[in-house]
Amino acid sequence: MAKYLLLKHYRGAPDAVNNVPMDRWAPEEISDHIQFMRDFADRLRNTGEYVDGQALQPEGTWVRYDGEGRPPITDGPFAETKDLIAGWMIIDVESYDRAVELAGELSSAPGAGGKPIHEWLEVRPFMAERAPVTE
Amino acid sequence: MTGEVPAVDEGALRALVPAVIGILVRRGAGFAAAEDAVQESLVEALRTWPVRPPEDPRGWLVTVAWRKFLDAERSDASRRAREERIAAEPGPGPVADVDDTLQLYFLCAHPSLTPASAVALTLRALAGLTTRQIADAYLVPEATMGQRISRAKRAIADVGLDEPGDARTVARVLYLVFNEGYSGDVDLAAEAIRLARELHARTDEPEVAGLLALMLLHHARRPARTRADGSLVPLAEQERGRWNTALIAEGVTILQRALAQDRLGEFQAQAAIAALHADAPRADETDWVQIVEWYDELVRITDSPIARLNRAIAVGQADGAGAGLAALEELDPRLPRRAAAAAYLHERNGDRASAARLYAEAAAAAANLAERDHLTRQAARLNATSRN
Numbered sequence: 001m002a003k004y005l006l007l008k009h010y011r012g013a014p015d016a017v018n019n020v021p022m023d024r025w026a027p028e029e030i031s032d033h034i035q036f037m038r039d040f041a042d043r044l045r046n047t048g049e050y051v052d053g054q055a056l057q058p059e060g061t062w063v064r065y066d067g068e069g070r071p072p073i074t075d076g077p078f079a080e081t082k083d084l085i086a087g088w089m090i091i092d093v094e095s096y097d098r099a100v101e102l103a104g105e106l107s108s109a110p111g112a113g114g115k116p117i118h119e120w121l122e123v124r125p126f127m128a129e130r131a132p133v134t135e
Numbered sequence: 136m137t138g139e140v141p142a143v144d145e146g147a148l149r150a151l152v153p154a155v156i157g158i159l160v161r162r163g164a165g166f167a168a169a170e171d172a173v174q175e176s177l178v179e180a181l182r183t184w185p186v187r188p189p190e191d192p193r194g195w196l197v198t199v200a201w202r203k204f205l206d207a208e209r210s211d212a213s214r215r216a217r218e219e220r221i222a223a224e225p226g227p228g229p230v231a232d233v234d235d236t237l238q239l240y241f242l243c244a245h246p247s248l249t250p251a252s253a254v255a256l257t258l259r260a261l262a263g264l265t266t267r268q269i270a271d272a273y274l275v276p277e278a279t280m281g282q283r284i285s286r287a288k289r290a291i292a293d294v295g296l297d298e299p300g301d302a303r304t305v306a307r308v309l310y311l312v313f314n315e316g317y318s319g320d321v322d323l324a325a326e327a328i329r330l331a332r333e334l335h336a337r338t339d340e341p342e343v344a345g346l347l348a349l350m351l352l353h354h355a356r357r358p359a360r361t362r363a364d365g366s367l368v369p370l371a372e373q374e375r376g377r378w379n380t381a382l383i384a385e386g387v388t389i390l391q392r393a394l395a396q397d398r399l400g401e402f403q404a405q406a407a408i409a410a411l412h413a414d415a416p417r418a419d420e421t422d423w424v425q426i427v428e429w430y431d432e433l434v435r436i437t438d439s440p441i442a443r444l445n446r447a448i449a450v451g452q453a454d455g456a457g458a459g460l461a462a463l464e465e466l467d468p469r470l471p472r473r474a475a476a477a478a479y480l481h482e483r484n485g486d487r488a489s490a491a492r493l494y495a496e497a498a499a500a501a502a503n504l505a506e507r508d509h510l511t512r513q514a515a516r517l518n519a520t521s522r523n
Binding site: 030031034035055057059 | 366491495498499500512516519
């Protein structure tokens with residue numbers, strides 16, 4: 001089994017096919033979308049492939065060390081930041097192909113007009129902790 | 136596992152925990168060691184009671200916890216002298232029926248603890264939850280929660296169980312637990328109510344009564360607060376027939392007795408507001424004028440910006456949306472939920488375009504998914520009707 005991160009972006013991903021902001025959807029389309037996401041996670045729990053899913057608030061702060069005895073420097077949030085993570089799902093699956101298959105399904109979540117959003121999701125393999133025994 | 140094994144009455148088991156800790160401390164164990172030993176006996180009880188239920192659950196816990204305590208002491212060579220002293224004292228047997236529970240509440244909510252530590256320690260030593268259950272409820276790894284509890288115990292290592300405490304500090308810790316709601320298998324709101332009942336039975340502090348009343352009144356509405364799909368139902372739209380009338384009646388009685396003591400505090404004022412909502416058979420029969428008066432009291436007591444925000448919404452109901460928006464104008468624009476309140480008042484004032492824009496803005500700043508989805512739906516609803 002291998003773990004993959006399915007990343008959803010607020011900004012930075014190529015435009016989705018059905019690219020309408022959520023507050024312009026019909027209220028029942030929002031409900032259908034949320035239900036789809038919930039069902040998707042439940043299905044992966046049942047297949048033993050779900051690890052974690054979290055959403056992030058859009059606003060963040062940049063922070064860095066500023067030397068001994070000084071408080072850290074903070075900056076941002078920057079409106080021009082190109083890439084902005086909205087949330088993720090971590091899955092533990094048999095193969096890369098399975099990860100891609102699941103990301104594809106997740107991207108088919110319904111949006112405006114009840115049609116799939118075709119949103120671009122990023123699939124990132126986890127770096128393993130240990131080297132495999134090769135001798 | 137067969138289906139024949141009877142389940143342990145976990146609630147009854149956990150209710151014994153504070154008393155057993157108290158007994159170990161009276162026998163000479165320090166609080167931290169006693170609490171560890173009782174936690175270990177609790178885990179063992181959960182494992183073995185389904186197969187071999189004890190005749191005297193409390194006696195069983197005391198015996199096993201005491202043995203765990205002695206084992207831990209023996210394994211620590213530096214405590215040899217103390218072990219000998221304790222071993223010389225009378226062993227397990229009948230114990231004086233003294234209730235140290237109130238003192239345990241004070242200790243676990245000691246002012247030197249951070250709120251998160253006080254919450255974790257209270258859930259373990261008073262609610263009798265395992266570290267694993269607490270970790271699951273707060274969505275952190277078990278090792279992390281274990282460390283938080285160990286550090287909390289070290290922080291209060293020198294505090295005696297007989298040190299006087301303030302029941303209002305305990306009340307604030309229990310309110311934090313209550314507001315965590317429920318995730319995982321443990322219903323933290325129900326736990327907080329159980330603990331508040333135990334505390335209320337041991338003190339006449341009116342703020343503890345106010346807290347219990349507030350929790351009962353809020354808990355009474357829980358069945359109506361979310362739809363089957365998990366989405367939020369605003370107070371005005373809730374099916375009031377689904378409110379738990381027994382909890383409301385109990386909450387109101389407790390609150391009235393507390394108010395009669397004439398020592399008002401924030402929990403009593405909040406409970407009074409909750410009671411006025413509970414008292415209205417329909418949303419449009421709510422006594423908003425009285426609610427505004429209670430918010431005035433709450434602002435006076437707490438000077439909290441959240442109380443001011445809620446007051447502005449109540450003013451919008453009592454004196455019209457324009458008055459509510461004027462009250463909102465005086466508040467810091469960065470205040471959480473201010474945009475949502477403004478959106479609500481703008482819609483009532485007939486300005487649907489501003490309301491839709493503000494709901495979308497509020498959704499983008501929401502700190503939890505349930506609120507974000509609710510606010511996005513509100514924006515979508517207004518945008519959809521303006522398109523038609």
